[in-house]
Amino acid sequence: MENIMIISGKVKYSITLDPGVWIFDDRRIDLTTYFSMKKENSDSLEEYTKAVSKHWDREIMEGAIYPPTLKTEKKFEKEKVLTGTFGIPLKPFLLNSEPTNDAQTLVIHSSNGEFEFPLEQAFDLIMGYSNNGKPLSIDGPVHIYLNDGSNQENPIKNVKGFTVK
Numbered sequence: 001m002e003n004i005m006i007i008s009g010k011v012k013y014s015i016t017l018d019p020g021v022w023i024f025d026d027r028r029i030d031l032t033t034y035f036s037m038k039k040e041n042s043d044s045l046e047e048y049t050k051a052v053s054k055h056w057d058r059e060i061m062e063g064a065i066y067p068p069t070l071k072t073e074k075k076f077e078k079e080k081v082l083t084g085t086f087g088i089p090l091k092p093f094l095l096n097s098e099p100t101n102d103a104q105t106l107v108i109h110s111s112n113g114e115f116e117f118p119l120e121q122a123f124d125l126i127m128g129y130s131n132n133g134k135p136l137s138i139d140g141p142v143h144i145y146l147n148d149g150s151n152q153e154n155p156i157k158n159v160k161g162f163t164v165k
Contacts (some may be wrong), residue, residue, distance in 0.1 A: 003018065004017065004018055005159060005160065005162065007097045007163075008163055009164035010099060010103040012100065014097070019136075019142055020135065028086045028088055029087045030085070032084070032085050034087070035149030085130060085133075089125075090126065091123045094164075097164065100164075103165065104165065106122035107162065108162055111158035111160065124146070124147035125145065125147065127145075128142060128145055129142050140158070142159045143155035144156035
């Protein structure tokens with residue numbers, strides 16, 4: 001239970017966060033490449049449509065039976081999940097908590113003190129939850145990274161919870 005964090009305060013719903021289940025979440029971000037990649041604003045529906053189209057084209061060209069290359073790709077993806085360094089955007093969780101109209105600030109509670117961010121900037125924060133396939137058990141359960149990667153070498157650690165003010 002020490003890994004469980006809560007978003008509370010000026011929100012319609014208090015949200016409980018469990019980093020242990022995020023490894024299966026499709027919103028996960030590979031932190032080894034995320035900050036070095038060029039940021040693009042993309043439409044998730046457009047991405048989904050392209051992925052489905054690619055899969056459909058592959059089935060038409062190669063048949064519905066998975067060729068050895070696809071099996072290899074799936075094995076590689078499973079291996080990547082078990083050994084990767086991942087994070088997840090804070091935005092969907094903040095949106096689900098439905099901050100009230102007068103909410104302006106997100107306070108991150110940490111063993112190292114409290115860190116305040118304007119709510120608009122807080123939507124861009126990234127929660128790192130694994131390093132080389134292992135949970136952040138020593139200084140976790142999450143590390144907080146700024147979206148621009150400016151604190152990549154020195155993230156906020158030992159996060160205990162979040163309060164919207």
